[in-house]
Amino acid sequence: MSKQGRGTDSEGEACCQGVASAPLGEEQAADLAKAFKALGDPVRLRLLSMIASRDGGEVCVCELTPAFELSQPTISHHLKLLRQAGLIDCERRGTWVYYWALPAALNRLAAFLRSAEPAGVGA
Amino acid sequence: MSKQGRGTDSEGEACCQGVASAPLGEEQAADLAKAFKALGDPVRLRLLSMIASRDGGEVCVCELTPAFELSQPTISHHLKLLRQAGLIDCERRGTWVYYWALPAALNRLAAFLRSAEPAGVGA
DNA sequence: AGGTTGCATCAACGAATGTCAATACAGCAA
DNA sequence: TTGCTGTATTGACATTCGTTGATGCAACCT
Numbered sequence: 001m002s003k004q005g006r007g008t009d010s011e012g013e014a015c016c017q018g019v020a021s022a023p024l025g026e027e028q029a030a031d032l033a034k035a036f037k038a039l040g041d042p043v044r045l046r047l048l049s050m051i052a053s054r055d056g057g058e059v060c061v062c063e064l065t066p067a068f069e070l071s072q073p074t075i076s077h078h079l080k081l082l083r084q085a086g087l088i089d090c091e092r093r094g095t096w097v098y099y100w101a102l103p104a105a106l107n108r109l110a111a112f113l114r115s116a117e118p119a120g121v122g123a
Numbered sequence: 124m125s126k127q128g129r130g131t132d133s134e135g136e137a138c139c140q141g142v143a144s145a146p147l148g149e150e151q152a153a154d155l156a157k158a159f160k161a162l163g164d165p166v167r168l169r170l171l172s173m174i175a176s177r178d179g180g181e182v183c184v185c186e187l188t189p190a191f192e193l194s195q196p197t198i199s200h201h202l203k204l205l206r207q208a209g210l211i212d213c214e215r216r217g218t219w220v221y222y223w224a225l226p227a228a229l230n231r232l233a234a235f236l237r238s239a240e241p242a243g244v245g246a
Numbered sequence: 247a248g249g250t251t252g253c254a255t256c257a258a259c260g261a262a263t264g265t266c267a268a269t270a271c272a273g274c275a276a
Numbered sequence: 277t278t279g280c281t282g283t284a285t286t287g288a289c290a291t292t293c294g295t296t297g298a299t300g301c302a303a304c305c306t
Binding site for chain 2: 019020021022023024026029030032033034036037038039040041042043044045046048049050052053067101103106107109110111112113114
């Protein structure tokens, strides 16, 4: 539970230019694939959106678990994967654990996808 | 091999408001997860970037396969998954098959991720 | 101290995924 | 026609993934 800066946005790693800019090296592909794989599950997507759409920016696990018809260990597992992917982070505060999204990571992925066809080329 | 309009960009489906806008329903989550899952593999990410970064917009399979140290059926399989995810499309032209990216699909995913923290809130 | 609640980890299972060799199909060329 | 080349499909395999019940750990409350 690292409790990092909660990045407003810009973080180092200008990184890859976007899907339509260059053929993408093996390392960058492996790095991005980890993040996208974490997004490739409906439960994790819903968890992430529940966390990211929260006004205070934080959500207690005790609010996330009952929102799904899944066991508590399963939700905990998905939260762990999202955290390992660098998309969210968490902190224990007394009895409860709070999660928040890391916008820098999400914007990095968005920037990678966005650069597809800036203007109009085909047709 | 549908050969659709090769959308310059805008396509119906304004769809979901973005990860930070709403808790995301089950259907939307399942739909988005399919696309993200397709991006969750390094080989498919490299394939997609090779296709999307092509000037003419099209790439022959005969150029994609030798770029990887994988068997031809494996590459064909990954291309099929990308196509089923709606991220690319293809057309047979004589002996060869050409693939191109579908920017509308990529931009839809980017739009979903982008809306995370527009300005600066945390820290 | 003991008891209770919230969350994480462990061990195990079926299901899905990535990969390949073998095969099938489509189009071109003699 | 027969043969050859490019691509897709099939069948099989090892690995990974999603899920759960059982268990462990941390923090609160008597």
